[in-house]
Amino acid sequence: MNKDEALNKFTFMMEYRNLSSNTVHMYRWYLSRMFDFYQLEDVSILDVSMAQNYVVHMKQTYAPASLNAVISAIRYFFDVVLEAPLSRRQFPNILYDPVEITVFTDEQIHLLLDTKDVRLRAFLLLGLDAGLRVGEVARLKVSDIDSKNMLLYIRNSKRGKSRKVPLSNTLLKALREYWIVYKPDKNEYLFPAVQSNSKTPYINQSYINILFKEYIKNFSFYVPTMRFHNLRDTYATLMLKNGCNIFTLKKLLGHSSFSSTSRYIKYDISDLAQAPVLSSLMEIE
Template sequence: MTPLRQRMLHDMEIRNLADNTQKSYLIQVASFTRHFHRSPELLGPDEIRAWLIHLREERKLAPGSLGPTIGALRFLYRVTLKRDWSDEDFPLPKKPVRLPVILSFDEVTTFFDAIPSLKHRAILMTAYAAGLRVSEVVHLKVTDIDSKRMVIRVRQGKGRKDRYVMLSPRLLEVLRTYWQDAHPREWLFPGNIPGQPISRDAVGLACQLARKRSGIQKPITPHSLRHAFATHLLETGTDVRRIQLLMGHRSLSTTSKYLRIATSTVCATASPFDLLPHPAPIPFPPPASEYF
């Protein structure tokens, strides 16, 4: 490990960046330096722009996929190398705004019915019932399920923050049935490697197999269940601020995006067209036979 890489790693550890973020940043910087065959200390804004163009035009990366690259280079040059560079030196492409595809209540039910494994069903039901990220679901411990207070403790979610979410009575029944069958000890959903939780990839694969079995044509990922959780809460009258706390969003604007896809609050709103007086009926021309 080079001294510069070690310094960057120490800087990220001091700031308590998530382990996945640290790994991603190191990979991004390593790719950047290998492309130019020089130390990043010898590279500057011109090389950064050239690298981003390369990623967009040669590797065909979407604008949204460049975020980790920008974040890694900003951290390296501004924090570790202490370069006084502006945001313009790290041009971030504007991402197209796309709304997530939301499953209906019936589709969620059909999806769950298509999961043959009790363990996988319990995992994905937990993701939906509590609105958890897949990384949060797989890292749940048995002790995080508090049936006395009817809450689930989410340890070190995104942004390294703990939070509590509701424990659905119906979900508690599912988890008790699963526990009686599997008897997990530490991790609620253990993986194939002893002492380790189930992997996110394994949950994603179970999700895709269930989607195929269900016959649902919409794309479904574990995160789709989190989107459905927030949208369904909003459609049934839950306050946006409360949803923000349950989702663990830092900003209310992140939660507010669900206002654009909640049909009961958007599409169910009466159009002003319906308030206009009914106009006189439009006279239809007589049938063609009457012209002869």
Template sequence: MSELREKMKMDMELKGYSPNTIKRYIGHVSNFSKYYDKAPELLKEKDIREYLHYCIMEKKLSEGSVNYINSGLKFFYTITLNRYWNMDKIFRIKEPKKLPSVLSPEEVKSIFDVTDNLKHRTILMTVYSAGLRVSEVCNLKITDIDSKNMQILIREGKGKKDRYSLLSKSNLEILREYWRIYHPTEYLFSGNGRTDSITPRSVQKMLKKSIKKTNITKHVTVHTLRHYVESFIMVSLRLNPCVTSNYF
């Protein structure tokens, strides 16, 4: 599959897919080929259906994982091999919609209170205050902080689109304190002894470490912290137009 692998890789690069998506899609096609011990171009619609069924019933993969495999195979057959994809026969599995965990103002405050490391607290507060995705806070550069206009530039966010987010006064204060101590050079947040950007996994680990120090039993992710500010502000403004947050 080496030539086809390179062709599929080029097809995805031409479409602007992320390196992570390219790696995962190629991996799914490779696993599909290994399952039948045949070159993927020799496999048919029936084989695809049976493999997806195997992933659901035997491997017990989640709906999202199965649909991701479906997408990888669909790209390979429709774009790389230029074949017809019968959506009436190779359909996506319906994914359940679950309500996200919601944190109270006290719970959000407790997370910051137990985060003793200044860099970690600054990262988490920036996610919370500016409503950033984990990849977005990792890729922030010093030049993205616009204190004059009180805004943060997010480069190539979701959909590879640039956008601005608000920079709160308290967020700016802790960013300045952080800069005075750490003196970052290019990326705002880097790993210890490094100059490249911190990894999303590192941010997730620091949040998990802080959660363990609190009494919070809910399932909390960086995504939860990011979306909390939106719902809290909307509810707070309806209840009390003068309400403010200790951290925003």
């Protein structure tokens, strides 16, 4: 089985399982890089030792969390294409200390949202006020905004899961202000690709990450570890602090397991003494 045949079968099996388009794209890329690393003409000769050695090599350039995504892709490839499943004992994930959660304060939130860039403000509120992942922001369609029922639809997200989240008046207003300026097609993505030669019809999530990183560097509270996902961290932590139960939060965040959601309850209340309440977001005009 050559590289193209293997990748085509891998793609078919992922799409058959209804994995998100982003997962399909990334998993293909991870496997393609491994094939190129070994310069394989016949990928069926791959075995567990080759997979392990490749992961050891990739430790030089990949952070543990990203490396675990590579491991998941390889494990899935062995299962559905080579039909030689790898157990977690044979091919375990990399252990690491999770990235510290950053929760923005009330003052920091107001400073971040004090921008005349209507698109950037929409990005920020989708993270802060709806808890969306950066990829979910990028792939949001105009039709996913249900202003009648005040809901946002997040479709085919991580692991192919879909969900609904509440749409606040503040967020709806920000999206309408963005709409007036950018006028996206009603039948297409809310944030279309920036470049005409883009591989996707929607904005690249890396573009949003870079935009956020450059923006937040302007503030005195900036630290190098800050990232767009911290907006989602803030949303989740404050939702719990303000009475949302963990079962509801799990659904709102689109988590597959409670272990992912429970990381937000590992903080003492004293750590959040200066954190904003969600109602503060509603007061922003």
